[in-house]
Amino acid sequence: MALTKNDIIEKVNALGFSKKKSVEIIEILLEIMKNSLANGEDVLISGFGKFCIKDKDSRRGRNPATGEDLTLSERRVVTFKCSGKLRDCVNPE
Known part of the structure; x- marks a missing residue:
C-alpha cells in the first residue's frame, strides 16, 4: 500500500494543524519542489x-x-538518491 498525499495531510493534521492549513502546507511544499526541479535545481532534503x-x-x-x-526525443527526468540515514532506516541491521 502506498503512502498518498492525503495520508501525509492527515498526519500533518494530527500534529494539531487544521485540515485546511495541513492541505496548504503540503501543497506549498510540493509546489516549491516542482518549481525547483522545473528550473533545473536539485532538491536536497x-x-x-x-x-x-x-x-x-x-x-x-x-x-x-x-x-x-x-x-x-530528448527529455529531462527526475532521479532520486536516498540518504544514508534513509537507507539505514529501510535496511536495519
Missing part, C-alpha cells in the same frame, strides 16, 4: 535524499506493441 534533474539524449526505441522503430 537532509536525512531523506536528493531529487535531481538529468538530461536524456534522443535515442532509438521500439514500440513493443507493433514492433515499429521510432526515435525517442
